[in-house]
Amino acid sequence: MQILTTATGLQAYTEQARQTGKRVGLVPTMGALHAGHLQLVQAARTDCDEVIVSLFVNPTQFNNAEDFRLYPRVPEADAVLLEPAGCTALFVPSVAEMYPLPTVLRFDFGALEQVMEGAHRPGHFNGVATVVSKLFHLARPHRAYFGQKDWQQVAVIRQLVADLSFDLEIVACPTIREADGLAMSSRNLRLDAAARAAAPLLHRVLTEAAAQVRDGVMPAQVRAAAEAALAQEPLVTPEYFEVADAQTLQPLAQYVTGRNVVLCLAAHLGGVRLIDNVVVAA
Numbered sequence: 001m002q003i004l005t006t007a008t009g010l011q012a013y014t015e016q017a018r019q020t021g022k023r024v025g026l027v028p029t030m031g032a033l034h035a036g037h038l039q040l041v042q043a044a045r046t047d048c049d050e051v052i053v054s055l056f057v058n059p060t061q062f063n064n065a066e067d068f069r070l071y072p073r074v075p076e077a078d079a080v081l082l083e084p085a086g087c088t089a090l091f092v093p094s095v096a097e098m099y100p101l102p103t104v105l106r107f108d109f110g111a112l113e114q115v116m117e118g119a120h121r122p123g124h125f126n127g128v129a130t131v132v133s134k135l136f137h138l139a140r141p142h143r144a145y146f147g148q149k150d151w152q153q154v155a156v157i158r159q160l161v162a163d164l165s166f167d168l169e170i171v172a173c174p175t176i177r178e179a180d181g182l183a184m185s186s187r188n189l190r191l192d193a194a195a196r197a198a199a200p201l202l203h204r205v206l207t208e209a210a211a212q213v214r215d216g217v218m219p220a221q222v223r224a225a226a227e228a229a230l231a232q233e234p235l236v237t238p239e240y241f242e243v244a245d246a247q248t249l250q251p252l253a254q255y256v257t258g259r260n261v262v263l264c265l266a267a268h269l270g271g272v273r274l275i276d277n278v279v280v281a282a
């Protein structure tokens with residue numbers, strides 16, 4: 001596995017791969033890797049000859065300085081996991097390498113970012129779109145792999161690819177969970193024992209809400225029941241719970257036959273902010 005730290009090094013590596021007819025897969029991450037990330041690497045390995053994993057805690061997508069400061073960083077452990085998973089090159093740039101000048105770029109994803117993560121984390125998707133665009137330009141992958149745990153992020157990135165005509169395919173992979181249902185997340189490392197014990201509630205609430213959607217319970221009642229269930233646990237401070245159209249991400253007042261519904265939530269547990277979602281056919 002090659003370790004690349006410069007933008008020009010990444011460009012040269014993937015250009016060489018393309019010229020020799022290889023298919024290039026890109027897996028963007030912020031590190032502190034777990035089975036959710038490794039699944040993306042394995043999917044890329046199945047489809048592609050070269051698997052580039054980027055590991056960069058991107059400052060421009062953090063709206064909360066403390067969250068950025070405390071974000072888990074374990075690059076040596078990450079590198080150990082990546083090679084056996086099939087990564088052929090690891091891109092670990094510095095902030096100065098990715099942002100030689102303070103970025104002034106501004107994206108506007110309209111309604112897609114006016115809800116949920118976009119509404120609650122001002123500037124978040126601008127930072128994601130900025131860094132993902134840079135990675136796409138530098139690596140020029142044939143395919144790029146993202147997790148459905150960040151459902152809204154996948155929608156924003158698909159829009160980015162369409163708007164900027166990036167010549168690549170986005171592959172969205174399912175959410176990998178712990179045995180008790182908690183979605184794997186790098187931030188889980190920051191949960192203390194009590195918060196970790198309370199955390200499976202998030203997925204339980206989503207599962208119960210999904211059953212209600214299948215039973216035809218109206219969105220407002222599903223939302224109210226989920227909020228009430230979350231409020232039962234003193235260690236959980238809910239931020240939002242949405243019943244939304246899975247494609248447009250707009251909150252639903254009623255279901256539309258043939259369109260999938262996504263149930264999304266964000267909640268704080270002992271100072272750690274987690275998100276999760278499930279998709280249901282209404």
Ligand SMILES: Nc1ncnc2c1ncn2[C@@H]1O[C@H](COP(=O)(O)OP(=O)(O)OP(=O)(O)O)[C@@H](O)[C@H]1O
Pocket residue numbers: 028029030031035036037039040145146147148149150173174175176177183184185186187188
């Ligand atoms: N449990 C998971 N299952 C599937 N994909 C995941 C999972 N967790 C993260 N991913 C995906 O891995 C990629 C990198 O995510 P990231 O490095 O932010 O990890 P993370 O675990 O989501 O961290 P955090 O949620 O704490 O930011 C993203 O495309 C993300 O959706």
Ligand SMILES: CC(C)(CO)[C@@H](O)C(=O)[O-]
Pocket residue numbers: 028029030056058061128131132150153
């Ligand atoms: C896509 C990404 C690596 C961009 O920094 C990040 O938002 C993430 O880890 O999901």
Ligand code: BAL
Pocket residue numbers: 030061062150
């Ligand atoms: N997985 C999304 C990255 C973030 O929380 O900033």
